[in-house]
Amino acid sequence: MKQLMTGNEAMAEAAIQAGCRFYFGYPITPQNEFIAYMARRMPEVGGTFIQSESEIAAINMVMGAAATGQRAMTSSSSPGMSLKQEGISYLAGDQLPAVVLNVVRGGPGLGNIGPAQCDYFQATKGGGHGDYHCIVLAPSTVQEGTELVQDAFDLADKYRNPVILLSDGRLGQMMEPVEFKPRKPANLPPKDYILEGKKGRNRRIICSLFLSEPVLEEWNKKIQEKLARIAETEVRYEAKMVEDADVILVAYGTCARNSKEAMRDLRARGRKVGVFRPITLWPFPYDALGQAVRKARAALAVEMSAGQMVEDVYLAVKGARPVFFYGRMGGLVPSASEIVQQVEKIFSEKM
Amino acid sequence: MQTTKSHPKSLFPVSTHYCGGCGHGIVHKLIAETLDELGVQDSTIAVAPVGCAVLLYNYIDVDCLEAAHGRAPATATGLKRSRPDCIVFTYQGDGDLAAIGTAEIIHAANRGENFTTIFVNNAIYGMTGGQMAPTTLVDQKTETTPYGRKVQNEGYPIRVCEMLNTLEAPYYIERVSINTPAKIRKAKKAILKAFTYQKEGRGFTFVEVVSTCPTNWGLTPPDAMKWSADNMEPVFPLGLFRDKGAEKEQTESGEKN
C-alpha cells in the first residue's frame, strides 16, 4: 500500500524495517525530520534512541552498539558529517558495520540548508584518515531511498564495513508515494567478532591499532581485498537510453531526476541523449560508464557542486571522449531547462 | 602456609609496557580483583582509551573495544544500551577524559548511563611524552609548559569530580589515590563499590584515581608517590562526593527510627 512520505521520514522508517534498533543522532537541518521520526518510532519497536551531545558522540555510540552486533545508525548533514569522519575511519579500521546518512546541504563551512552534492569527495574518496572506503549509495527517489537504506544495512553486515547513504536537502524534504515491500532476509555471515563478555572463551578485542608495521600492513591488505571484492560485485547504476546516445548525461540523486527530464525534452526535439545514473558512488561504475561513453560522442556531468563526481567520469572515460561539466552551488539545483541548454551548447559548439 | 592473594584471574600474568612504578599497574590490578570478586569477568566489556592504557586489553582479560580519543563514554553508552546485562567500564587518562572528552563524560554522566568510569589522573600526558594535561598543576613544568603552567595562558587545573557532582544523575562519585598502601586499600573499596553499583543497575559510577607519572615528572617512583600526595591532593582533594546508595540507606534507616 502506497503512502506519501518525505524522504527523511521514509528512509527512517526503512531503517526500522531493516531491523535498526539503535539510533543516535544530533539535530541539523535538513535532516531533523529523520531524527524526530526516530525519536517517535524507536520506542514503539523497543529500540534505543539517544539525541547525543554532538555528531561526534553519535558516531561513537554507533561504534559501541555495532561492536555488540546491533544494526545501528546515525544521520547528519554536511558539517556534522565532517565531525564524524574520525569515527567513520575507526569503524572502517575496526571492520564494523554501520550506516550513516548524509543529507547534503550547501557548504563549505556553515553553508546553507539548500540541497547540494558537494560532499561527494568526502564520501567516496574517504573523508577520514587512512586507506579505506565506505560503500556509498545515492538514491534519487524517495522509494529508492527506502530500498537503499535496507540494502545499506545488508551490505554493512555482509562486508563489516560502514555504508554512507548520500541524500540531499531536496530528497530529504520532498514527499513522494512510498511502498514498503516485504524483503527476503539477506544471506549474511554470522557475527563471530562481537563483544558480549568473554563467557569462558578467549577474550575478543575490536581495535584498529596495530603497533607492529607489518601487522598493520596485513590488516590493511585484508581491508583492501575486501574493498576489491565489493568493487567487483556491488556496483550499481541505471543507464537510460545510452545505447544510441550522442551525449550522455552523468548525474546522481536529485540531479539525475532533472537530467532525465532534460533527456526527455531533448529526445522530443530529436537530440540523442541518454542518462547514466550511478547508484553506488563507491564502488563507482567506471567500467559500465566508460563503455557507455565510448559508444557515444561526449558526456556531460551534472552536479550540485563545483565538480566532484566529474573527476570519476574522467577516470572512467580515460580521455576517449570529451567530458563536460555543468554545476550549480550554494544550494541551487541545475534545472532541466538549464541542462537542456548545456547539451544544446555541446551539440552546437563542441561537436 | 597460604598466600594472601593470588594473581587476579582477570589479569593476564604478563609484563606490561607501563614504565616501572607507574600507577596504571596498580589500578589495573584493583579492577581485575574487583571483576574476580564480583564474578563478572565473563560478562564484562572494557573500553580502552587513547593514552598509555591503550593496550589495556593486553592486561585485563575481558572483551574489549578500543575507543577514539575522548569518546569512550559515548562508545560505552552504545555498548551498555545494547548489552545492559554486561558490565561495561571505561578507563581513561586526563587527556582522554578531561581535554578532548569533556563533552562525552559530562553527557554520559548526565544521562546516568549505567557504566563505570575509572579516571586515572596524573596531571600530565604520558604516552605522548609529557605535555600539559587539563589537570596539570599551576607552575608545573611540562613539555608544553616549559616555564611552568601559567594561569594567564593555560588556566587552572580542572577538577572533574567536582564538575560531575553538579549533575543530578550520577549515582556514585569518589576521588581516591594510590600513592600509599593505605590509600590503595581505599581505592580498591571505591572501585569495588562502583562496579557493585553497576552490577545492581543503579546508574553512573565514577572513580577518579590520583596517580603518578614518574617518567614524565622526572622523579623516581617512590618520589613520584610522595609528589602525588604532597602536591596533587591539595588540588584534587580525596573523598566521597556522591553516593546515592549510602544516602538511600541513611534515609531508609532514618525512616525506620
Next chain:
Amino acid sequence: MPQNKMPYIDIVVDRCKGCELCVSVCPKKCIELDSNAVNVKGVNPAKYVGGCIACGSCVLVCPDVCIELYKEEKAKKIA
C-alpha cells in the same frame, strides 16, 4: 624459603622493573634491589631479605603484581 611459619614474600623476578615502590613502602626494610642480579628486563630486581611482618604493603603497591605474600592463617578460637 624459610622453613618455620614466619610470613615471607615471593617475588616474580622476571616481571620486576626495579621501581623500588616495594622497597619504599616496606616498614621493616625487608626488600632491597639485588645488586648481584640482572633480570630479563636488564634491571636489578627486588629481593626479599627477611623480616616480613605480613603487612601486605608491598603486595598492594607493586604495579606488576610480582609479589606474593605467604602467611599462616590465624588459628580460629574453638573455645
